[in-house]
Amino acid sequence: DAGVIQSPRHEVTEMGQEVTLRCKPISGHNSLFWYRQTMMRGLELLIYFNNNVPIDDSGMPEDRFSAKMPNASFSTLKIQPSEPRDSAVYFCASSPDRVVNTIYFGEGSWLTVV
Amino acid sequence: GNSVTQMEGPVTLSEEAFLTINCTYTATGYPSLFWYVQYPGEGLQLLLKATKADDKGSNKGFEATYRKETTSFHLEKGSVQVSDSAVYFCALSNTGNQFYFGTGTSLTVIP
Numbered sequence: 001d002a003g004v005i006q007s008p009r010h011e012v013t014e015m016g017q018e019v020t021l022r023c024k025p026i027s028g029h030n031s032l033f034w035y036r037q038t039m040m041r042g043l044e045l046l047i048y049f050n051n052n053v054p055i056d057d058s059g060m061p062e063d064r065f066s067a068k069m070p071n072a073s074f075s076t077l078k079i080q081p082s083e084p085r086d087s088a089v090y091f092c093a094s095s096p097d098r099v100v101n102t103i104y105f106g107e108g109s110w111l112t113v114v
Numbered sequence: 115g116n117s118v119t120q121m122e123g124p125v126t127l128s129e130e131a132f133l134t135i136n137c138t139y140t141a142t143g144y145p146s147l148f149w150y151v152q153y154p155g156e157g158l159q160l161l162l163k164a165t166k167a168d169d170k171g172s173n174k175g176f177e178a179t180y181r182k183e184t185t186s187f188h189l190e191k192g193s194v195q196v197s198d199s200a201v202y203f204c205a206l207s208n209t210g211n212q213f214y215f216g217t218g219t220s221l222t223v224i225p
Binding site: 004031033042043045048050056091093095097101102103104105106107108 | 148150157158160163203205211212213217218
């Protein structure tokens, strides 16, 4: 079974450039999450979608960050313009809507902004 | 509110030593509890879970028991291996499909 698929796996970009990270959740999962992981702050929830609708975006750090989920099988996280402090690993995760849920993570997108 | 507190790392053990990583939680209602493991360069993977009080989750020699009276879900393994070196995250899931993760505990096992 295919897990959560993220692309790109690695990206190096210059400060000021636009970065788009992509995610395909597990088929049939209704919830999708974007997390950011850094050494300093650990794992942070950025935004959470349920049935393609953003439910909680309180973790999105600032207006430079935006996320969309146009359909059940695709989501994007965009940073525009990017800054060096955005360097981190960005994880997408999905979860089915059940009484007892488990969250499944992708392999992550390793972003370096120079 | 909901939150998870886990012991600070890093933890360094010799091969075949006994492992305990402490995790306590604060939650409203009746959460499900999880341990996730992250190997270097990879995403988080589910290690084990427990859905109600007194349940014991187990996998790959790791165990954790859901203790409602002490609001704890400590991870244990009787004999660690070098391949267990990773970062371990305690987490809870409550109503609304929200997940709350601890800060992670780094484990290094030396031969």
